[in-house]
Amino acid sequence: MRAHHWIATGPNGIADFQFVESEVAEPGPGEVTITVQASGVNPADLKHPGRATVFPVSIGYEVAGTITALGPETEIASGGGAIGDAVLAFRVTGGWASILTVPADTVFARPQNLGAAQAANLLLVATTAADLLRVAKVESGETVVVFGASGSVGVSLLQIARSRGIRVVGVCSANRVDEVARFGGVAIERGQAPSELAERIALAAADPIAAVFDASGRDDDIAAALAVAGNHDRMVTIVGTDVAKDAGFQFIGGVAPENAAYRASVRAELIDMAARGDLVVPVSETFVLRQALDALDLVSSGRAGGKVALVPDSNDV
Numbered sequence: 001m002r003a004h005h006w007i008a009t010g011p012n013g014i015a016d017f018q019f020v021e022s023e024v025a026e027p028g029p030g031e032v033t034i035t036v037q038a039s040g041v042n043p044a045d046l047k048h049p050g051r052a053t054v055f056p057v058s059i060g061y062e063v064a065g066t067i068t069a070l071g072p073e074t075e076i077a078s079g080g081g082a083i084g085d086a087v088l089a090f091r092v093t094g095g096w097a098s099i100l101t102v103p104a105d106t107v108f109a110r111p112q113n114l115g116a117a118q119a120a121n122l123l124l125v126a127t128t129a130a131d132l133l134r135v136a137k138v139e140s141g142e143t144v145v146v147f148g149a150s151g152s153v154g155v156s157l158l159q160i161a162r163s164r165g166i167r168v169v170g171v172c173s174a175n176r177v178d179e180v181a182r183f184g185g186v187a188i189e190r191g192q193a194p195s196e197l198a199e200r201i202a203l204a205a206a207d208p209i210a211a212v213f214d215a216s217g218r219d220d221d222i223a224a225a226l227a228v229a230g231n232h233d234r235m236v237t238i239v240g241t242d243v244a245k246d247a248g249f250q251f252i253g254g255v256a257p258e259n260a261a262y263r264a265s266v267r268a269e270l271i272d273m274a275a276r277g278d279l280v281v282p283v284s285e286t287f288v289l290r291q292a293l294d295a296l297d298l299v300s301s302g303r304a305g306g307k308v309a310l311v312p313d314s315n316d317v
């Protein structure tokens with residue numbers, strides 16, 4: 001069986017991305033072949049090949065689709081699994097594909113209330129958001145501040161925090177205030193100067209600020225964060241700019257063993273939350289798989305206004 005997929009042949013960004021066709025591996029023991037209905041798009045799809053040393057890199061960390069084949073004596077992570085079942089998979093390699101074979105322990109039954117585009121975009125951001133709360137040891141009743149709260153990780157964090165009784169002050173652009181409020185955050189739009197922003201955050205928080213999270217990577221956000229952070233041991237960034245690191249933010253990623261293990265362990269809980277309707281995935285746009293570079297352009301701009309999905313069409317299989 002042949003399928004199309006995206007690879008990066010070098011570290012030079014979109015210029016090195018190629019849409020290629022190759023043979024799909026038959027699933028061995030502990031593997032599952034998925035016919036993809038949607039692939040998630042994340043900023044990491046562009047950033048990570050830029051840091052790679054071995055090429056080609058297969059692009060895409062998450063998909064939703066149906067099971068096409070299972071290896072011998074193989075069950076998916078949520079148990080069972082049969083040809084035709086609707087599933088989602090994370091964290092996979094090469095998810096920007098029409099068909100792919102993945103480890104069965106990345107594959108979960110897809111809740112009926114989740115469309116393919118939502119399911120394909122649920123877990124990378126939600127596991128990251130849950131990891132931020134874990135690393136900063138945030139407990140029910142505490143108040144935290146999230147910079148970049150209207151983004152995809154931010155919106156997941158707002159919902160997970162709400163379900164755990166954690167209060168979130170969310171900093172965002174003026175046109176994204178409604179989105180932060182929709183998911184239970186106390187929305188604060190950026191102002192002119194970091195000091196003025198810090199004052200408004202402190203006023204809105206009212207309670208002591210237990211932790212601050214950087215999901216925007218903006219220097220002005222880091223300056224405001226430093227001004228409001230009560231405990232500098234609980235400042236965490238997922239963007240990891242030099243400015244944030246120099247300011248004392250802890251940088252977390254999905255590859256370090258502790259973070260990877262936690263993010264894998266929390267997937268089932270987050271899928272259950274989504275099945276109950278307590279964790280929704282706002283999808284702003286879909287592109288056909290062949291047009292993935294347009295999707296990546298949009299996502300990398302930080303202006304997608306929601307998650308973006310890739311959908312294979314009949315020419316891609």
Ligand SMILES: NC(=O)c1ccc[n+]([C@@H]2O[C@H](COP(=O)([O-])OP(=O)(O)OC[C@H]3O[C@@H](n4cnc5c(N)ncnc54)[C@H](OP(=O)(O)O)[C@@H]3O)[C@@H](O)[C@H]2O)c1
Pocket residue numbers: 042043044047124125128148149150151152153154171172173174176215216217218237238239252253254299300301302303304305306
């Ligand atoms: N380390 C990890 O494990 C990990 C995991 C997932 C994502 N990330 C990183 O975390 C960041 C957020 O990811 P995401 O999926 O939430 O992205 P996203 O959906 O694009 O959200 C980012 C938000 O940041 C704000 N922003 C402000 N200025 C920006 C700028 N110059 N460029 C981009 N965004 C800007 C935007 O909201 P406003 O306009 O309202 O400010 C935007 O909605 C990305 O840098 C991503 O690479 C890291």
